[in-house]
Amino acid sequence: MIGRRTLLGAAALLPLGAKVVSAAPPAETITPALIEAAKKEGKVSYYTAMDLSVAEPMAKAFEAKFPGIKVAVERTGAERLFNRLAQETASNIKRCDVVNSSDAAHFITWKREGWLQPYVTVDIAENVAPEMRDPDGTFVNQRTHLSAMAFHIGLVKPEDAPKGFNDLLNPKYAGKLVKGHPGYSGTIMTATHQIARELGWGYFEKLAKQKVMQVQSATEPPKKLEAGERAIAVDGSDYLFWMARERGVPIEVVYPVEGTPLISNPMAVFKAAPNPGAARLLFAWIMSGEGQEFLVNLSGQYPANLKVKAKAGRPPLSSIKTLREDPAEVEKMADEIKTKYARIFKV
Amino acid sequence: MPDLSRPILVAVTALLAVMIVLPMGWLIAYSLSDKQGAATLGNFVTLFTDPSFVDPLITTLIIAVSVSAICCIVAAPLGWLVARTDMPLRRVVRTLVMASLVTPPFVGAIAWEMLAAPNSGLLNQLWRSLAGMPSDEALFDIYSLTGLIFVIACYTFPYVFILVANALDRMPGELEDASSMLGARTWQTARRITVPLALPTLLAGALVAFLQALNLFGSPAILAIPAGFHTLTTRIWSLFQFPPKPELAAAASLPLLLLTILLLRGQALALGRRGYAVLGGKYGEPRLVRLGGWRLPAAALALLVLAMPLFLPYAALFNSAFSRVASRLVTLDTITLHNVRFTFLELSSTLPALKNTFLLATLSATLGAVLALLIAYIVARRAVTGHRVLAFLATAPLAIPGIVLGVGLFLAYTRPPLTLYGTLWILLIAFITIELPAAYQQLSSAFHAVHPELEEAGRMLGASRLRTLADITAPLLRSAVIATWCFVFVAVIRELSAAVILFTSETKVLSVLIFDLKESGDVGAIAVLSLTMVAITTVVVAVANRFGGSREAGRLHARAAG
Numbered sequence: 016m017i018g019r020r021t022l023l024g025a026a027a028l029l030p031l032g033a034k035v036v037s038a039a040p041p042a043e044t045i046t047p048a049l050i051e052a053a054k055k056e057g058k059v060s061y062y063t064a065m066d067l068s069v070a071e072p073m074a075k076a077f078e079a080k081f082p083g084i085k086v087a088v089e090r091t092g093a094e095r096l097f098n099r100l101a102q103e104t105a106s107n108i109k110r111c112d113v114v115n116s117s118d119a120a121h122f123i124t125w126k127r128e129g130w131l132q133p134y135v136t137v138d139i140a141e142n143v144a145p146e147m148r149d150p151d152g153t154f155v156n157q158r159t160h161l162s163a164m165a166f167h168i169g170l171v172k173p174e175d176a177p178k179g180f181n182d183l184l185n186p187k188y189a190g191k192l193v194k195g196h197p198g199y200s201g202t203i204m205t206a207t208h209q210i211a212r213e214l215g216w217g218y219f220e221k222l223a224k225q226k227v228m229q230v231q232s233a234t235e236p237p238k239k240l241e242a243g244e245r246a247i248a249v250d251g252s253d254y255l256f257w258m259a260r261e262r263g264v265p266i267e268v269v270y271p272v273e274g275t276p277l278i279s280n281p282m283a284v285f286k287a288a289p290n291p292g293a294a295r296l297l298f299a300w301i302m303s304g305e306g307q308e309f310l311v312n313l314s315g316q317y318p319a320n321l322k323v324k325a326k327a328g329r330p331p332l333s334s335i336k337t338l339r340e341d342p343a344e345v346e347k348m349a350d351e352i353k354t355k356y357a358r359i360f361k362v
Numbered sequence: 363m364p365d366l367s368r369p370i371l372v373a374v375t376a377l378l379a380v381m382i383v384l385p386m387g388w389l390i391a392y393s394l395s396d397k398q399g400a401a402t403l404g405n406f407v408t409l410f411t412d413p414s415f416v417d418p419l420i421t422t423l424i425i426a427v428s429v430s431a432i433c434c435i436v437a438a439p440l441g442w443l444v445a446r447t448d449m450p451l452r453r454v455v456r457t458l459v460m461a462s463l464v465t466p467p468f469v470g471a472i473a474w475e476m477l478a479a480p481n482s483g484l485l486n487q488l489w490r491s492l493a494g495m496p497s498d499e500a501l502f503d504i505y506s507l508t509g510l511i512f513v514i515a516c517y518t519f520p521y522v523f524i525l526v527a528n529a530l531d532r533m534p535g536e537l538e539d540a541s542s543m544l545g546a547r548t549w550q551t552a553r554r555i556t557v558p559l560a561l562p563t564l565l566a567g568a569l570v571a572f573l574q575a576l577n578l579f580g581s582p583a584i585l586a587i588p589a590g591f592h593t594l595t596t597r598i599w600s601l602f603q604f605p606p607k608p609e610l611a612a613a614a615s616l617p618l619l620l621l622t623i624l625l626l627r628g629q630a631l632a633l634g635r636r637g638y639a640v641l642g643g644k645y646g647e648p649r650l651v652r653l654g655g656w657r658l659p660a661a662a663l664a665l666l667v668l669a670m671p672l673f674l675p676y677a678a679l680f681n682s683a684f685s686r687v688a689s690r691l692v693t694l695d696t697i698t699l700h701n702v703r704f705t706f707l708e709l710s711s712t713l714p715a716l717k718n719t720f721l722l723a724t725l726s727a728t729l730g731a732v733l734a735l736l737i738a739y740i741v742a743r744r745a746v747t748g749h750r751v752l753a754f755l756a757t758a759p760l761a762i763p764g765i766v767l768g769v770g771l772f773l774a775y776t777r778p779p780l781t782l783y784g785t786l787w788i789l790l791i792a793f794i795t796i797e798l799p800a801a802y803q804q805l806s807s808a809f810h811a812v813h814p815e816l817e818e819a820g821r822m823l824g825a826s827r828l829r830t831l832a833d834i835t836a837p838l839l840r841s842a843v844i845a846t847w848c849f850v851f852v853a854v855i856r857e858l859s860a861a862v863i864l865f866t867s868e869t870k871v872l873s874v875l876i877f878d879l880k881e882s883g884d885v886g887a888i889a890v891l892s893l894t895m896v897a898i899t900t901v902v903v904a905v906a907n908r909f910g911g912s913r914e915a916g917r918l919h920a921r922a923a924g
Contacts, residue, residue: 060867067884071708088710089867091878098604103866106776108784110868170481170497190498196587198603199881228505228588235883242689242885244482350605357414361590 039152040133042140045299050081052292058085059293062100063115064093064201065280066234066255069314076309077300084293092232093118093201094353104130104287112294113301115157115282117233118201120346122154122281132284132291136299142322143302147279154283157301158310159317161337162206162233162276163253168265170246179272180214183222183249190226193245195233196362198353202233206250206276207352208345209338213273216355222249223359240266250276254314257329270335277337280316371748374736378755380780381795385770386762389619392612392773405613415614418592421507422576425593428511429575430568433519438564440519440667441526443660446556447651455664456527459520462671464899466856466873467517468580469892472880473675474513475584476682476889478502482689484678505589514581516671518574522567529563530556535648548651565632569625577618577763579859580873584880594618595765599862608773615766623761683889701886709887714868715875716894719855722786722871726793727851731843733794734801739831742809743817753802760799767792768863784866792860797850804849808842809835841909848906852899 043049053059063070067090074086091099093116100111116122125131131153139148139155147156164183166176171191177183183192197204210218228245230236236251241264248256253268253275260266282301288294300306307320315326325331345352396402409415440459444452465473477485480500489501503509533556541551582593592600594614601611653660682688684697692698705712734756741753759767771792775782782788812835820830836843858873865874872895879888 062867066882067709067879067887071704071710074710075708086710087714090882092881094604095881098602098606099867101604102606102776103784106781106783106866108866108868110866198600227590229590230588230883232882235881238883238885239482242479242482242687244479244689246481353603361417362587362592 037150037152038133039135039150042135042137043295043299044137045296045303049292049296049299053081053290053296054083056290056293057083058087059112059290059297060087060089060110061113061115061297062089062096062111064096064117064232065090065115066252066314068258069254069310069316072313073301073306073309077297077306080300080305081296084296086297092199093121094197094199094204096201097121097124100125100130104128109287109289111285112288112290113282113284113298115280116201117160117278117280118204118345118349119156119279119281119340119342120205120349121201122149122283123342123346125283126151126153130286132286132288132294134284134295134298136302138299138302138304138320138322142304142320144319144321147319149281154281155302156279156319157282158307158319159277159279159332160202161253161270161335162202162250162278163256164248164269164271165237165240165251165256165266166247166269167240167243167245168267170243173267176267176269177247178269180210180218181273183225183247184218186225188225188247191246192222192225192249193228193230193236193239193247194222194249195236195251196229196231196360197356199231200233202252202276202278203250204349204352205278205340205342205345206233207356208348209274209276209340211352212341212344213338216359219356219359223361227360229360229362237266240264254316257315261328270330272336274336274338277340279340279342370736371740371752374733374740375748375752375755377733378752381791381798382755382758382762385767385774386619388773389612389615389766389770392609393616395609397609405609408610409613409617414592415597415610418594418597419617421586421591422594424507425511425514425582426572426575429515429518430572432511432515433522433571434564434568436515436667437519437522437526437567438560440664441523441530442552442556442560443664444523445527445530446648447653447660448657449653449660449664450657451661451664455661455668458668458672459523461900461903462517462668463520464852464896464903465517465671465675466580466858466892466895467514467578468584468858468873468877469679469896470517470671470675471513471581471584472876472885472888472892473678474504474509474516476678476688476885477674478504478509479689480505484681484689484691485674487689505585507589507591510582510585510589512670513585514575514578515571517581518571520671521570521574522564525563525567525570526560529560530648533559533648539649552651562632566629569629569632573622573625576621577765577859579765579862580877583877595763595859598765598769602863608769611769612773615763615769618763619761619766622763626761679889679893681889682885683893685886688885688889701890705887705890711870711875711878712891715870715872718786718869719872722789722793723851723854725790726797726854727847729790730794730797730801730850731805731847734798734805734846735836735839735843737802738806738809739835742806743814753806756802757799759795762795764792764796764857764859765863767795768860771860772863783864784869786869788864789861789869789871792864793850793854793857796857796860797853800853801846801850804846805839805842808839812838844909845906848902848909852902852906855895855899855902 061074070088070090074088077086078084096116103110133152135152143155177188195203197207230239233250233252234255236248237255237259239245240248241259256266256268282298284294284298302320304320304322307318307323310316311318311323311326315329317325317332393405394401396404443449444456477483480486480503486500486502490499538551538555541555579595582596586593586596598611598614601607681692683701685692686698686700737752737756741749771788775788816834817830820834856873858877861871861874862877865871872891876888876891
């Protein structure tokens, strides 16, 4: 602990600005002045699409680390979050301090609108891969997860389980499937784009004939599986399948043979943040080794901070065949994806 | 002290205009314009040609008609059993049916999900283990049109029941006595006398049920989306997803508005202007029909009916509140406070939402009761010319479905000069507007009981109108005012359909928080919050009943759609 702190302190003294070729501001550390400012504000609001079972404990860990700062977690599906922020900003309501979404495309829009505050910490500058952060320092990937498939062992025998997307079209799975919705979930929006690109919309048209139970957030299929309501989750946040499994729920995670949709979860400080100090502190802490370790230990999502090791017992990200994420395309196609999806699945 | 009644009239009229006329004006204006604001009928063309609107429209009508029919079929015999027969437990049954109204419809829908989801539903699991069926077989599928109709009917038939039972209470016994004296058998009397007398009430009840089902948002939002279809209200709500399409939302709101106005006219016709089909004068207590050997089966049937909105859902809610997984029956070994801890200690939205809800409910109830009292007074005493306008404006919101009012207020107050969106004010306006008609009706009937002579005496002795109101009229109306206050309070706590359009992250209320948690499937926290909500409501209703408001409960609750 102490060693890392000293390191951060020393790094702050280096003329980092000299290395930076973009509009990104110089990298900062968590200074006593920042903590003081944050404590004066006393609160911070964190808009996120992460499941509450991870987001709330993370908020509590931050509160324990920095007593006197209360975190308000505003959790909803990323697409609804996007809508909420648009409505709030249009009505000049300033509440959001830090935003974190499972739809990376949102950050392209927000950056263009000028809503994001450039802010870079030393942890980001040194330990986050360049492709994981905005060159202008307005956002950075907080963690990566996958939209995996999964099945309930009590309801499907492992040898009968689907191995990939196309297997799901087998009539024997009709009425057994549960799936999230791209109109609400950023994970599913990103995944839908990748699957439609790889397999074509025809795949979804066939899938819709399988009497799929349609839920909203990507965090719900794992819960429906745990309850035994459906045998197979077509998609959903992989970390929640794993967390349920580690709790003893008879669930098997499937990484589709066609490739598993990869979901990055960028985070940014809002320019209009009502608590600018606390916003930076929360942001910096989440990206620090300690914050990242907390996320990894609790949920096993893949950390963006390269210094932090992935959770033992989970398959390494490099061992999984993933589909390519393309936020720029998602941003262009979001409306089309929602409309097409609603037409095919009727909701 | 100058008489303030004139300025008050002007102020109240202006306030009502802000609350009702402005939002509805924007609603109509938006429905007739395109994205750029140019005049067009295109939204209505879309509404009646695009299958993504036509299907929900048809679905909604199917639901409303079915719910209405089921409610009458269930409520009429049950009302008769309770009001006109010697069925055992009839008082208990009556109280419990009323008590079932405490459940917000969306909470009922979530509870029925726990009971009758095809695989994880407790009832389906029970059936499978009893009948030895394999894991794919289900007795009930709540995620279906029939499932949705069933759940809506569960929480709608009490309105019809209350209307019917009250009407049967007041129906003169002499006519039936005459019939039996002339030699008609019990069933003949029922068919020839009782049923025809009760028919207008039943028709009115059918319309109430139809309206309720037509404008309900919560239950369809919870059950229809997993089933893969929309109703008109959930479709309107979905239009607020990004990118929002307020023009289409406005256009889609108008059919609901028009249909509601039409049906309310129909209901007024069915009931006559007096409210109930009472014949006036003093009649004898109706004679109770002896059920004989049918007494016990009748009571069993009544309890079975009550299991649907009451016993089963609450058992399911308690089960999931204290269980790690809602689909498993909690035992002494598995009972856990995990959900309670999570809801009250970890979930950071709980306390702000509770605070907002209490604040809004208290303010709406207080301001709503005061406003209703003022209007009722001005109208009842014909204090100033123009009082009819007031009476009209105060009852007009009855015709505005919650979600439609939400859309209207959203359109009217996301712009200058009054940018109220994002504040608690817009929710306050919504809640007061929604509850005003019921509050006004209750207080206006209370005013008729206070003789004007008492007030005239006060005025003659030199008191101003306001002074008279405060010192003479108000004390006499105390119990009616308290009952009104409580019912507005309760109705606000459970309101979802307007709040879901108008809330922002800072102004979240309990019902919206539950709805948000539903999106991510956090059933345990939902169960804890729902039970908290119902506990608060029950306490307040109990207080209201102490002050003798129970008779009006049905009428008041008729507006409290989730």
